[in-house]
Amino acid sequence: MADRRYHDAEPIAEMLARLSTVDPATGCHLWQGKIGTHGYAYCAYRLDGKRYHRKAATVAFELAKGAVPPGLEVSHLCSNERCVNPEHLIAETHAENLARRRPFDRRKYKGFCKRGHVLPPLSERNKNGSCPICYAEYQAAYRAKHRRQ
Numbered sequence: 001m002a003d004r005r006y007h008d009a010e011p012i013a014e015m016l017a018r019l020s021t022v023d024p025a026t027g028c029h030l031w032q033g034k035i036g037t038h039g040y041a042y043c044a045y046r047l048d049g050k051r052y053h054r055k056a057a058t059v060a061f062e063l064a065k066g067a068v069p070p071g072l073e074v075s076h077l078c079s080n081e082r083c084v085n086p087e088h089l090i091a092e093t094h095a096e097n098l099a100r101r102r103p104f105d106r107r108k109y110k111g112f113c114k115r116g117h118v119l120p121p122l123s124e125r126n127k128n129g130s131c132p133i134c135y136a137e138y139q140a141a142y143r144a145k146h147r148r149q
Helices: 012-018 056-065 094-100 104-109 132-148
Strands: 020-022 029-031 042-047 050-055 073-076 089-092
Touching: 012 020, 012 042, 012 056, 042 056, 050 056, 056 073, 056 089, 073 094, 089 094
Parallel strands: none
Antiparallel strands: 020 029, 042 050, 073 089
């Protein structure tokens, strides 16, 4: 792994250090580079003339701890998708990762849906736990669209 280069000039370990800042409160190394649509950090590098685009946490894990064993994935113990601190990364199965994670609404939005509506208790939500306001808006838009046709 030591021969990996970022844009054929900078070693990948130096690139990871340059593009991350340490959060003193949590100890997370927060990625300052590209962030994907689901909030995960991504980096690009070249190896033997080929260009690779991968999750930065996976690259950081492989540099610090070696290759990810087959059947396992890199997951964050800190639940921060932008973190590239190898101490916060472990290799585990997808099922273990899902069992350890917190529910969607409490992890990121703390009682709000992704559109900002206050979420009622779980007992008052839809069967799938989604926001009833968002669902009602979706239904109204669907009905309006199909009434016109």
